[in-house]
Amino acid sequence: MLNKISKYRLLLGGILLTMLQACATVSHPDPADPWEGMNRGIFSFNDQVDKFVLKPVAKGYQWVTPEFVDVGISNFFANLKDIGVSVNGFLQAKPKQGGMDTARFLVNSTAGIAGFIDVATMIDLPKHEEDFAQTLAVWGVPRGPYFVLPLLGPSSVRGVGGYVGDSALHPLTYTFFFGSSAVSWGLSVGLRTVEIVDVRADFLGAEAVASEAAVDRYIFFRSAYMQRRDYLISDGAAQPLDFEGMDGEDLGEDLYEDLE
Incomplete structure (x- = not known):
């Protein structure tokens, strides 16, 4: 037990040292990113975790999973997220869109076999992207400083x-915290892991x-x-992406859609 504690302390100390070293390298941070030094340290840590753990697992998953299964799994998790999308649509005073998203969830959960098949899109119920950070923005909450979260990646104070x-608003949260058995807890953790991968x-x-x-x-x-x-x-009323510090003029629609 003591050895494990020592290892965790050593890991934490290494992370903190990396963050402090990064802080020392930034003398004039961007006004929107006053914590750039700390953020770069966390970003570097996340990159290392991704390089040695998440990326190899994702490549293996992609290699062994048939495309139609991969699409079905993505649809399943997107359907679970539509619960929150629907609620946030109503919270942002978009009743028509909220109603469409609710209908989308019901259609995909039934006719789409728990969301594995995106039947809603086939009948002109389009997918929307709404989350609680957008709701906070609509309510007038300022974004606050840019903030990189350990393991979770780019965010902001409002994003947190x-x-x-x-x-x-995610059903797996309730399965994890309020599940009545080890089976329900394990199912929640397992599904979350599959979703991340x-x-x-x-x-x-x-x-x-x-x-x-x-x-x-x-x-x-x-x-x-x-x-x-x-x-x-x-x-969608904002200007097109204009990335700073990069080569090339067009990175493609896939990158634009995936970055959040």
């Missing part, structure tokens, strides 16, 4: 609040393009996150 709200596998191609194009990966992903969030909040 949005993440909490989205978690509260599935999303990372879908992002492999776009991430490779971003890595090749970006002069500074940190600035690239910061710009992508902020402009993507502005685009979603304004319902």
Whole structure:
């Protein structure tokens, strides 16, 4: 037990040291990113976790999973998210869209076999992207400083609040915290793990393009996150993405859609 505690302390100390070293390298941070030094340290840590753990698992998942199964799994998790999308549509005073998203969830959960088949799109019930961070923005909550979350990636102070709200609207959260047995807890953890791996596998191609194009990966992903969030909040009325610190003029629609 003591050995495990020592290992955890050593890991935490290494993370903190990396963050402090990064802080010392940034003398003039962007006004929207006053914590750039700390954020770069967390970004570097996330990159290492992704490189040695998540990315290899995602590649293996992509290799062994037939395309139609991969699409079905992605549809299943997207259907679960439509619960929160529906609620946030109503919270943002978009009753028509909220009603459409509710209908979309009901159709896919029944005719679409728990969401594995996207029947709703076939009958002109389009997929929308609404989350609680967008709701907070509509309510007038300022974005606050840019903030990279350990393991979770790019966010902001408002985004952290949005993440909490989205978690509260996700059915797997209730399965995890209020499940009455070890089976329900294990099911929740297992599904969450599959969801993370599935999303990372879908992002492999776009991430490779971003890595090749970006002069500074940190600035690239910061710009992508902020402009993507502005685009979603304004319902597409924002200007097209104009990434800072990168080579190339067109990174493709897949990258634009995947970065959040």
